[in-house]
Amino acid sequence: MKRERIEDIAEIIDKRGKMTLEQLEKEFPNVSQMTLRRDLYQLEEDGRIIRVRCGAMSVKEVQKVSGEAYVKKTTINTDAKLIIAQKAAKLIEEGSCFFLDGGTTAMYLSKELPDINCSIFTNGIAVAMELAQKKNTQITVVGGQLMKDNLSTASPAAKEYFAASNFELAIVSATAFTPENGFSCNSQTESDLLRQVFQKARHVYMMLDSSKIGKINPFTFAHIKDIDVLISDDKLPKEYKTLFEENEVVVI
Amino acid sequence: MKRERIEDIAEIIDKRGKMTLEQLEKEFPNVSQMTLRRDLYQLEEDGRIIRVRCGAMSVKEVQKVSGEAYVKKTTINTDAKLIIAQKAAKLIEEGSCFFLDGGTTAMYLSKELPDINCSIFTNGIAVAMELAQKKNTQITVVGGQLMKDNLSTASPAAKEYFAASNFELAIVSATAFTPENGFSCNSQTESDLLRQVFQKARHVYMMLDSSKIGKINPFTFAHIKDIDVLISDDKLPKEYKTLFEENEVVVI
DNA sequence: ATCATTTTGAAAAAATTTAACAAAAGGAGC
DNA sequence: GCTCCTTTTGTTAAATTTTTTCAAAATGAT
Secondary structure (H helix, E strand, C coil): CHHHHHHHHHHHHHHHCEEEHHHHHHHCCCCCHHHHHHHHHHHHHCCCEEEECCEEEEHHHHHHCCCCCCCCCCCCCHHHHHHHHHHHHHHCCCCCEEEECCCHHHHHHHHHCCCCCEEEEECEHHHHHHHCCCCCEEEEECCEEEECCCCEEECCCHHHHHCCCCCCEEEEECCEEECCCEEEECCHHHHHHHHHHHHHCCEEEEECCHHHECCCCCEEEECHHHCCEEECCCCCCHHHHHHHHHCCCEEC | CHHHHHHHHHHHHHHHCEEEHHHHHHHCCCCCHHHHHHHHHHHHHCCCEEEECCEEEEHHHHHHHHCCHHHHHHHCCHHHHHHHHHHHHHHCCCCCEEEECCCHHHHHHHHHCCCCCEEEEECEHHHHHHHCCCCCEEEEECCEEEECCCCEEECCCHHHHHHCCCCCEEEEECCEEECCCEEEECCHHHHHHHHHHHHHCCEEEEECCHHHECCCCCEEEECHHHCCEEECCCCCCHHHHHHHHHCCCEEC
C-alpha cells in the first residue's frame, strides 16, 4: 500500500519531470500532505528524485536534459496547460498523422501522449526532442530559422516544405485570443507557417488556456471559424464557450 | 562583478556538488544572503543548478549520480571529442556563416563556441537547443525526418531547402573513415544531406576523432579530396596525417 | 557631472518544511 | 478473534526558508 503509492509517485514524477506538492495532493486525494512529504523524502533517499521547494523533480528528467541545457519549465498556468494537454492526448488516435506546434502546451502534450504509432510534424525542437523518446512515433521537424524564446522554427519556405507532406489534423495553441482579433501570436513567420498548416489540415484543434483570453498579439493567424475543436481548461468563461459553440466549434 | 561572482558560485557548486546557503555565505562574506539567493535563482534559470531547500545542487552532479543512460554515449572518447571541439571553436570567426552537423562532436563544439555573432545551419536539434542559449548566434534548423538515435534530421528535400541559403563553411564529422571508402555514416538521407551541404560550402572542416579511423559505415558522403581541414585529436596516426597532408588537407 | 538603470541590502511578509504526538492500521503469535 | 507491538498516517504547532518590497548604493551611458 505504501510501497505501491511511492512507486506511483515516482512514476508520475518521472513522467512529468516535476511535481509540486499541490499537484501531488490532487493526484492522491486520499492521503495527507504529510504522507506525501514522507514519501518524497524516501524517494529522495533512494536517489530517484530531488526534492525542491514546493515539490520534487525527477532525477531522470535532469539527466535527460543533460545533453542540452536544462531549461527551467515555465510555471505560468502549469495546471491549466497540463489539463489541456491531457484532454488533447485523449483525442489522438493510433495511426494518425498530425501537425503539432512548438509551444509550451504542445510540450505538455508531448509528455502526455501515449507511445502509439503515429506520425507527427512539428516546428518545435524541444517538442521534437521530447517526442524522440517515444518508440512508435515518427517525427518530422519543420525547418527554418530558430526563435530562441520559444525554441520554434519558422520559415517563409514552409509552403514548399509542406508541398509533399500530408496531415489531416493540426493541433496548435495561440498566445492570445479575442473574438474580434481571433487567435494571434507574436511572430509573423510563425503566423505564416500556421496559415500554411491550416490550409493543409482538414481539422484544427486549438489548445487555449484561459489566461490567454482577452489578450491580443500582433499577428492573427486564425479566427473562430477556422477551428473545429477548442481544448481549454475549467476557467473558460461561459460566454466564450457559447460563442465558440455558436460557431460550430466543439468545446472540450 | 556580478557576473564574476555568479561564475564563482556556479563553479564552487559544480565542484562540491552541493552547497547550502549558509556555506555560500561563508564563501562570500561580503555580499548579503539575498544577493546570493538572487544569484542562485539566475543560475537555475540558466539550467546550471537546481535550487533545493537550504541551497542548491549542481546539475552536473545529478547527472553523475546515476546518469548512465545518456552519459554512456557521451563518455566514449569524450576527451578526444572535447579536444577536437576546442580546436574547431578557435577556427570560427565572428560574422561567419556555416553548417554544423548534428553529431556528438558538434554538440561539444556548440558548447565550446564563443557567443559571437554568426549564423549557423544545423540538422541536429540537440545542437540547435544548445546553440539557442547563445545570444548572438542566428540558428537555422534544417527540417526533415527525425532520427531518434542521433537526434538529427534529414530530408530528401534538402536540395530545395538549401536553394536560397548560403554558407561558405561546413563543419561536419563522420562516423567512420578509411582511405579507400572515405568518410561514411549510417544513414542514406544523412549522407545525401551532407553531399548537398558540400556542394554549397566552399570549405569543409572535418572533425574526426581517432577512434573512427579504420571503420566503415554503409554510406560514403565524402573522400579525402573533398575536405579542406581535418580536425582530430592527439592519437591520429602519423601515416594518416601524412596521407591527408599529401592530399592538401590541413591537419590540425 | 548627471540621469537612468541595474544591483544590492534589510526587514517584513508569506510561504513551506519539519517536529511532535496521538490516532489508526497492519501483522505476528496465541 | 483477540492482544500486543510495530508501522504508518494525520493534525497541529513551531521552526525555517523563501519571497516580497522598497530604499540605498553602485554602475554605466551621454
